[in-house]
Amino acid sequence: MADNITFHFDVHGDNFSSAGEASQLVKKKLRQLGFTPDVIRRVSIAMYEGEINMVIHADGGAADVTVTDEDIIIVLADRGPGIPDVELAMQEGYSTAREHIRSLGFGAGMGLPNMKKYTDTMTIDTEIGVGTTITMTVKHKA
């Protein structure tokens, strides 16, 4: 692969039902590019969880996906409230989502742990009142 392939999406925070559109498009693109089902599933689940988080907690943001020779890199950047305690947020079952989010089927406190589980690397860069950027990579070469 000579050049990296990039995709950019704006994730809208005001529309819960459209959350996941970007992940779905990326899933389609990766399928067209011929990646294995395992790689496609890991990327799309991790990105989908991140997208849902951006809609629930941060009023949307931007999602950028870069496909390089070795990795698929997902960068999710928002201008939300930031994460006060990242270690706590990474614990399974810990959630600050409000009750109505739970009634929509999310907010079980599995999002961030799940994103870490499905990817090879994940870093969280967050500042209170400024926003959060999450960078995840999935290796697609054995």
Place this chain on the structure above:
Amino acid sequence: MKIREIKDLLEAEVLCCEEYLDHEVYSACCSDMMSDVLAYVKDQGVLLTGLINSQVVRTASMMDMVCVVFVRGKSPGLDMIELAEDCGIVVLKTNHRAYEAAGILYCGGLTGNTCKEA
């Protein structure tokens, strides 16, 4: 088990993607919590749920599921059906409650796999 057998066992109505009723599925899961489906489900082809919103279809799609069954007679909106059509996911609707629907499928031979983490 073919999706068609699921439809028959649950006396379900087909809401979209009827052309895929002969697809084989080997396992199913039942949850109203999409977070848990994303976290714990692996290789289950069918999702039984009583939750109605478009994220049900998206979650099923992300997990490579091929069939969603809405229980308790719940009807998904047109936007959800369109999304499912786009994803090639068969949508069924049954009047059975979740527990009963799961039991009927389990006794019919569609077991659930042990809850495995990915």
